[in-house]
Amino acid sequence: MVKPLSILETEELTYTYSTGTPFEKTAVDHVNLKIEKNCMVGVIGHTGSGKSTLMQHFNGLLRPTSGRVLLDGEDIWADKKKLRDVRFRVGLVFQYPEYQLFEETVWKDIAFGPKNMGLSDAEIRTRVLETAEMIGLEEELLERSPFALSGGQKRRAAIAGVMAMRPEILILDEPCAGLDPKGRNHLLRQICDYQKKTKSTVMLVSHSMEDAAAYTEKLLVMNQAKLFCYDDTPAVFRRTEELCSMGLRIPQIAGVMHTLRQKGYDLPEDIYTVEQARDAVLSLLRKGGGAAC
Amino acid sequence: MSAIIEAKNLVFRYQENEEDGTPKKQEIPVLKDVSLSIEKGSFTAILGHNGSGKSTFAKHINAILVPDEGKVYVDGMDTADEENLFAIRQKAGMVFQNPDNQIVATIVEEDVAFAPENLGVAPDEIRRRVDDALKAVKMYDYRSHAPTQLSGGQKQRVAIAGVIAMQPDCIILDEPTAMLDPQGRQEVMDTIRRLNRKKGITVVLITHYMEEAALADRIVVIDDGRVLLDDVPKKVFAQVETLQRVGLDVPQVTELAHLLRQEGIEIEKDIISAEECVAALEALLEKNRK
Numbered sequence: 001m002v003k004p005l006s007i008l009e010t011e012e013l014t015y016t017y018s019t020g021t022p023f024e025k026t027a028v029d030h031v032n033l034k035i036e037k038n039c040m041v042g043v044i045g046h047t048g049s050g051k052s053t054l055m056q057h058f059n060g061l062l063r064p065t066s067g068r069v070l071l072d073g074e075d076i077w078a079d080k081k082k083l084r085d086v087r088f089r090v091g092l093v094f095q096y097p098e099y100q101l102f103e104e105t106v107w108k109d110i111a112f113g114p115k116n117m118g119l120s121d122a123e124i125r126t127r128v129l130e131t132a133e134m135i136g137l138e139e140e141l142l143e144r145s146p147f148a149l150s151g152g153q154k155r156r157a158a159i160a161g162v163m164a165m166r167p168e169i170l171i172l173d174e175p176c177a178g179l180d181p182k183g184r185n186h187l188l189r190q191i192c193d194y195q196k197k198t199k200s201t202v203m204l205v206s207h208s209m210e211d212a213a214a215y216t217e218k219l220l221v222m223n224q225a226k227l228f229c230y231d232d233t234p235a236v237f238r239r240t241e242e243l244c245s246m247g248l249r250i251p252q253i254a255g256v257m258h259t260l261r262q263k264g265y266d267l268p269e270d271i272y273t274v275e276q277a278r279d280a281v282l283s284l285l286r287k288g289g290g291a292a293c
Numbered sequence: 294m295s296a297i298i299e300a301k302n303l304v305f306r307y308q309e310n311e312e313d314g315t316p317k318k319q320e321i322p323v324l325k326d327v328s329l330s331i332e333k334g335s336f337t338a339i340l341g342h343n344g345s346g347k348s349t350f351a352k353h354i355n356a357i358l359v360p361d362e363g364k365v366y367v368d369g370m371d372t373a374d375e376e377n378l379f380a381i382r383q384k385a386g387m388v389f390q391n392p393d394n395q396i397v398a399t400i401v402e403e404d405v406a407f408a409p410e411n412l413g414v415a416p417d418e419i420r421r422r423v424d425d426a427l428k429a430v431k432m433y434d435y436r437s438h439a440p441t442q443l444s445g446g447q448k449q450r451v452a453i454a455g456v457i458a459m460q461p462d463c464i465i466l467d468e469p470t471a472m473l474d475p476q477g478r479q480e481v482m483d484t485i486r487r488l489n490r491k492k493g494i495t496v497v498l499i500t501h502y503m504e505e506a507a508l509a510d511r512i513v514v515i516d517d518g519r520v521l522l523d524d525v526p527k528k529v530f531a532q533v534e535t536l537q538r539v540g541l542d543v544p545q546v547t548e549l550a551h552l553l554r555q556e557g558i559e560i561e562k563d564i565i566s567a568e569e570c571v572a573a574l575e576a577l578l579e580k581n582r583k
Contacts, residue, residue, distance in 0.1 A: 046444070046474045046477075047444045047445040047473065047474045048444055150344060174472075177471055177472060178343075178468065178501075179343060180342040180343045180501050180540050181342075181503070181541055182342060183342070183343055183540065207473065207474045207475065210545065247475065247476035248476070249475040252545040252546060253549060256549075256567050259567070260574060260578075263571075277549050278549060278552040278553060281549075281553060281574060281577075282553070282556055282558070284578065285558065285578070288581060
């Protein structure tokens with residue numbers, strides 16, 4: 001049998017909060033998904049669209065009201081004893097993860113997950129050092145208290161703690177919230193490098209359309225508890241009007257290119273980063289191109 | 294116009310504890326020498342990388358922090374004088390990043406009434422202020438809702454209404470859109486602009502979003518505890534390299550113009566909005582065709 005290329009699937013996944021009370025609310029409504037192995041996935045959607053609720057199903061923090069979550073083809077709730085294993089295989093990094101740092105040293109904090117997995121000391125050591133390097137924490141910081149680090153370093157230490165378990169899927173909920181532009185881009189590049197190196201699947205929940213455009217291959221779009229689409233990033237941003245109507249936007253530069261195209265200029269679709277826009281404008285200028293008509 | 298906020302040679306150090314627990318001021322100040330005057334009715338954006346001192350500066354405006362050296366005056370009142378504390382906090386209200394940390398009541402209108410109640414405002418006046426404040430942020434229809442039922446953008450507007458109900462002359466917003474989705478961000482920015490333009494409230498906005506800063510009348514860039522740049526957005530964003538060097542960025546449209554100029558294309562340096570960018574590119578392409 002051919003091994004399926006998808007690592008995670010959901011079948012009619014539905015989750016209802018406060019069932020049987022006046023506050024009953026379906027937060028995830030019949031979602032069917034197939035997430036590939038070795039992929040950088042962006043997750044976008046308005047506040048309250050069900051993104052976080054959906055993510056919490058992927059490592060079994062929430063149990064579906066109905067429907068199934070399959071990890072590598074197996075229902076994660078089929079055998080409750082295996083749930084612990086699921087949480088090692090699907091790592092979840094919450095918003096502001098630095099609030100969860102607790103150990104005496106950065107080293108111990110990063111080693112906590114691998115230790116719980118029962119890895120050997122040698123393996124733990126390798127994992128801690130490798131992960132610290134990937135996320136940009138210098139070795140000398142590892143013996144310090146995590147509370148003595150700067151904001152950006154604390155955030156990295158917390159993320160490293162989950163990365164060190166080498167989950168097959170790493171989910172990050174707004175990892176860049178509150179970081180300045182440079183810190184943001186730096187951290188996102190490191191997360192991408194981690195993804196490429198480990199060939200795992202990384203899911204990045206973000207409110208920044210610019211980040212989603214620049215750093216992801218596929219986008220999962222939630223809207224009012226339903227899956228709006230799961231598709232290649234360019235294909236999603238092509239649906240400008242629909243995205244705007246559900247409280248999302250396209251990156252500023254994509255909007256400019258979109259307007260120019262509507263005015264009849266012969267610019268290609270699928271431009272959503274500044275570099276792509278530069279190249280497109282340059283090539284149009286070289287062609288001596290003005291209005292298409 | 295007169296200044297509502299005036300910082301003169303402001304120096305500030307945070308306190309840390311020694312090994313034995315005795316408090317000690319840090320040697321290196323966070324704010325090294327900040328002199329800045331903000332006009333009544335203006336809209337100023339403050340930019341700076343994490344740790345640059347911009348939030349520390351903001352906390353001086355309503356006397357959450359007071360200077361170690363130098364002075365900060367709010368509408369002429371010295372923030373270091375404790376007698377002025379109440380008057381200053383009423384003049385300058387603060388809105389923080391996470392609305393959940395700022396909302397205290399279980400009903401929207403009760404939350405907005407919290408500050409005026411504590412100020413001892415008469416009940417019918419409170420009613421009027423709460424209604425006005427909620428209308429100003431376009432949340433009047435939600436006055437009897439529970440804040441937990443609201444979206445992030447709506448909650449942040451309620452938090453802003455809570456500040457407006459004190460009838461401050463000035464509001465300071467510290468990354469008010471950091472946790473919001475694109476629409477929530479736009480709602481909050483529209484609200485801030487409306488309060489500034491229509492009600493004449495002085496706005497000081499701290500943000501990491503360059504497109505938001507582009508909407509201000511003036512941008513102040515703080516770096517390493519000092520004012521690095523202070524000018525209208527067009528002039529500040531024209532300094533792409535300086536901004537990137539200090540960990541900041543420019544709006545995407547400004548960056549595009551910058552990259553095109555590097556390729557020898559003649560395009561304006563001071564493009565900061567999508568509309569300007571479309572117009573400039575259109576002109577460029579038309580000229581090229583001829």
